[in-house]
Amino acid sequence: MQLELSAEDAAFREEMRTFFTTEFPQGIRDAVLEGRHLSREQIVESQQVLNRAGLAVPHWPEEWGGRGWSDLQRHLWHEEMQRAGVPTPLAFNASMIGPVIAQFGSQEQKERFLPATANLDIWWSQGFSEPDAGSDLASLRTTAVRDGDDWVVNGQKTWTTLGQYGDWIFTLVRTDPEVKKQAGISMLLIDMTLPGVEVRPIELIDGGHEVNEVWFTDVRVPGDLLVGDLNGGWTIAKFLLGNERVGVAPVGATKRALATLKDNAGDRLDDPYVRARIVEIENELLALELTALRVVAHSAGGEPHPASSVLKLKGTELQQAVSELAVDLAGPASIASGADDDSPLAGWARRSAPTYLNLRKASIYGGSNEIQRQIIARTILGL
Amino acid sequence: MDFTYDDEQQALRDAVRGLLDKQYGDYEVRRRTTAADPGFDEDLWGRLAEMGVLGLPFAESDGGVGAGPVEIGIVCRELGRVLAPEPYLTGVVLAGGLVSAAGTPEQRAEVLGAVAAGERVLAVAHDETDGPRWATDAPGTTATQAGDGWTLTGTKDPVLHGARADQVVVTATLPEGGTGLFLVDPAAAGDTLDRTGYPTYDGGRAARIVLDATPAVLLGDTATDRSATLATMLDLTRVMAANQALGVMQAQLAATTSYLTSRKQFGVTLNTFQALTFRAADMYVSLELTHSVVDWATMVIATGDRDRLTEAAARCALQTSRASRHIGQETIQLHGGIAMTAEYSVGTATAHLTVLDHLFGDGDHHLGTLAAGVTDHDTLEALG
Numbered sequence: 001m002q003l004e005l006s007a008e009d010a011a012f013r014e015e016m017r018t019f020f021t022t023e024f025p026q027g028i029r030d031a032v033l034e035g036r037h038l039s040r041e042q043i044v045e046s047q048q049v050l051n052r053a054g055l056a057v058p059h060w061p062e063e064w065g066g067r068g069w070s071d072l073q074r075h076l077w078h079e080e081m082q083r084a085g086v087p088t089p090l091a092f093n094a095s096m097i098g099p100v101i102a103q104f105g106s107q108e109q110k111e112r113f114l115p116a117t118a119n120l121d122i123w124w125s126q127g128f129s130e131p132d133a134g135s136d137l138a139s140l141r142t143t144a145v146r147d148g149d150d151w152v153v154n155g156q157k158t159w160t161t162l163g164q165y166g167d168w169i170f171t172l173v174r175t176d177p178e179v180k181k182q183a184g185i186s187m188l189l190i191d192m193t194l195p196g197v198e199v200r201p202i203e204l205i206d207g208g209h210e211v212n213e214v215w216f217t218d219v220r221v222p223g224d225l226l227v228g229d230l231n232g233g234w235t236i237a238k239f240l241l242g243n244e245r246v247g248v249a250p251v252g253a254t255k256r257a258l259a260t261l262k263d264n265a266g267d268r269l270d271d272p273y274v275r276a277r278i279v280e281i282e283n284e285l286l287a288l289e290l291t292a293l294r295v296v297a298h299s300a301g302g303e304p305h306p307a308s309s310v311l312k313l314k315g316t317e318l319q320q321a322v323s324e325l326a327v328d329l330a331g332p333a334s335i336a337s338g339a340d341d342d343s344p345l346a347g348w349a350r351r352s353a354p355t356y357l358n359l360r361k362a363s364i365y366g367g368s369n370e371i372q373r374q375i376i377a378r379t380i381l382g383l
Numbered sequence: 384m385d386f387t388y389d390d391e392q393q394a395l396r397d398a399v400r401g402l403l404d405k406q407y408g409d410y411e412v413r414r415r416t417t418a419a420d421p422g423f424d425e426d427l428w429g430r431l432a433e434m435g436v437l438g439l440p441f442a443e444s445d446g447g448v449g450a451g452p453v454e455i456g457i458v459c460r461e462l463g464r465v466l467a468p469e470p471y472l473t474g475v476v477l478a479g480g481l482v483s484a485a486g487t488p489e490q491r492a493e494v495l496g497a498v499a500a501g502e503r504v505l506a507v508a509h510d511e512t513d514g515p516r517w518a519t520d521a522p523g524t525t526a527t528q529a530g531d532g533w534t535l536t537g538t539k540d541p542v543l544h545g546a547r548a549d550q551v552v553v554t555a556t557l558p559e560g561g562t563g564l565f566l567v568d569p570a571a572a573g574d575t576l577d578r579t580g581y582p583t584y585d586g587g588r589a590a591r592i593v594l595d596a597t598p599a600v601l602l603g604d605t606a607t608d609r610s611a612t613l614a615t616m617l618d619l620t621r622v623m624a625a626n627q628a629l630g631v632m633q634a635q636l637a638a639t640t641s642y643l644t645s646r647k648q649f650g651v652t653l654n655t656f657q658a659l660t661f662r663a664a665d666m667y668v669s670l671e672l673t674h675s676v677v678d679w680a681t682m683v684i685a686t687g688d689r690d691r692l693t694e695a696a697a698r699c700a701l702q703t704s705r706a707s708r709h710i711g712q713e714t715i716q717l718h719g720g721i722a723m724t725a726e727y728s729v730g731t732a733t734a735h736l737t738v739l740d741h742l743f744g745d746g747d748h749h750l751g752t753l754a755a756g757v758t759d760h761d762t763l764e765a766l767g
Contacts, residue, residue, distance in 0.1 A: 003679070004767075255763070263761075269758060284702075286763055291674075291675040297385060374657075377654075381636075383644060
């Protein structure tokens with residue numbers, strides 16, 4: 001047992017910290033640190049800066065831009081980005097479809113998509129959930145029917161985050177309705193500019209437009225855009241949702257948000273009850289960060305550490321707890337969400353309630369926290 | 384950075400676990416042992432001495448093994464796992480630690496050698512009837528210089544294993560103010576010391592010790608304020624108490640999952656009911672988070688940075704307190720009525736967690752300490 005980072009890892013962390021704090025566009029960092037929304041252009045620029053420095057997709061195979069880092073180094077990279085207010089690479093590209101194509105795709109698919117995916121020249125959207133297939137994803141009903149060399153897709157996807165920016169969408173579609181539901185699913189890549197693809201916004205409780213419905217009406221998709229085996233989509237989906245050990249919990253970003261909140265809180269910090277709430281959250285964040293470190297330090301090449309399942313559960317709860325504290329500290333100012341920037345009320349306070357409401361999503365997406373409990377109970381505790 | 388045991392540490396764990404499982408693997412043996420004074424097994428204590436466990440924390444020059452906090456933590460976890468009632472935490476870790484930190488070389492060799500050999504049981508008499516909770520002063524006990532020696536007057540209660548102890552480390556207020564540390568030999572004190580032993584609700588033992596001009600030996604050469612030494616040793620012991628609590632909680636979760644998969648109601652095993660399995664999953668979350676913090680705080684001790692230890696001990700104690708209550712209460716609830724009975728281990732395990740929680744400061748106590756420093760840092764850095 002040893003607390004300190006090795007000299008090599010300490011130097012690695014310093015290198016990351018230096019890059020993120022001195023070579024990354026300050027304007028984007030400021031926006032992130034102040035909790036403002038980023039434009040599509042800012043997100044693309046951000047990823048391209050990282051990609052030029054070889055820091056966008058370090059976990060991919062080295063042939064496609066990966067760096068061959070240890071899980072601990074990836075963890076440090078991820079934490080330092082969040083600490084500096086650097087937007088983490090777009091998850092749909094960097095964490096989801098990129099690793100899937102690298103693992104399951106044809107050589108042609110890899111060459112066509114991976115460089116553009118790493119550089120965010122293609123913005124990917126995720127087409128998994130449907131109105132009747134949420135946590136029970138395998139019940140999805142969007143169909144793809146073979147017609148000559150093409151697939152003809154019909155159906156509806158929902159909760160497509162930032163789908164309004166999407167160039168392409170990776171979808172799970174039903175290619176065999178006759179078999180057990182998990183066995184008849186395939187993964188298909190769909191160009192969102194094709195005829196028959198329609199993106200409709202869903203307005204959320206925070207007043208924002210973040211997610212969409214995506215409708216497919218007789219969309220003809222070329223046959224070479226099926227990833228992996230026909231009817232092998234469920235295996236890919238499990239790989240995509242389950243292979244992540246690093247960055248499962250947004251530790252650095254939540255720490256940053258809490259530190260910013262303390263800065264903004266002013267004399268509200270004189271209230272012992274407020275201080276006590278902060279200590280409770282900070283202490284749980286410490287426990288979460290240490291657990292993340294335990295997980296990454298143990299998982300070199302092998303099976304994920306069982307404790308990784310607690311990261312998503314606790315990580316989202318703490319993310320939500322900080323946002324809730326922000327609303328409480330803002331007080332009446334939190335109500336002024338619709339005031340313009342001429343308002344004398346502080347921006348963080350005006351944004352606090354929409355952020356709090358928005359983050360209720362965190363314990364629902366990516367396998368709801370109830371799904372996480374189910375995984376813990378079944379696969380770890382054997383219940 | 385490494386959260387794993389090396390080969391020697393694993394061997395130590397296996398050896399201690401083997402010995403303790405043989406002794407207390409059957410809970411009935413623990414129950415029988417705690418039913419009669421002194422409340423622990425003297426033979427087992429001797430075997431722990433033979434194994435080198437009782438001398439782990441002390442320097443080799445003092446008759447110890449010179450092991451680090453990770454090794455001591457391993458022992459505490461294993462003791463917790465089987466609810467061993469032996470006086471390791473207060474008798475070896477805290478009392479021995481105080482002698483080690485404050486004693487002269489002669490005192491250290493004389494006392495710690497005997498402790499390591501299992502020949503002498505120590506206790507710490509610090510808490511007082513009307514004294515402050517979890518402080519480092521001893522306002523109700525006064526030390527008076529008498530010729531070359533000292534006498535102490537005051538009442539200490541509760542003193543864990545105070546009735547059995549061969550020698551007691553006592554805190555007392557010095558004539559010039561500040562907290563001094565003294566050694567008292569009850570057997571030699573005659574009428575000047577009165578001690579009344581009693582059982583605690585977890586099967587442990589404690590005592591009230593009334594000192595009335597009791598002869599005492601000052602620990603160390605000079606009568607200086609030792610509250611900083613006491614604070615550091617209390618911090619170290621807090622982390623070791625957390626290690627012990629972690630062992631208890633690991634055993635409790637294992638007992639709970641085992642019970643849920645075997646106990647039948649409505650014709651099916653209890654793990655059929657999601658209302659129960661989800662609660663067990665939440666216990667696992669608490670346990671793993673606590674495991675991480677306890678490992679971390681144990682490693683912070685090894686850095687030798689006193690200020691960092693103070694904060695780490697408070698954070699570790701806060702996390703452990705919250706988890707102990709959560710897991711202790713849920714273990715009883717998920718077992719149902721059986722856990723309320725004294726013949727079944729899990730209820731006693733919750734009782735023991737409650738004792739550990741209140742020995743050196745509960746969660747709210749440490750929350751209060753940490754709240755004072757909330758603006759001293761921007762973000763909290765686990766790796767420093």
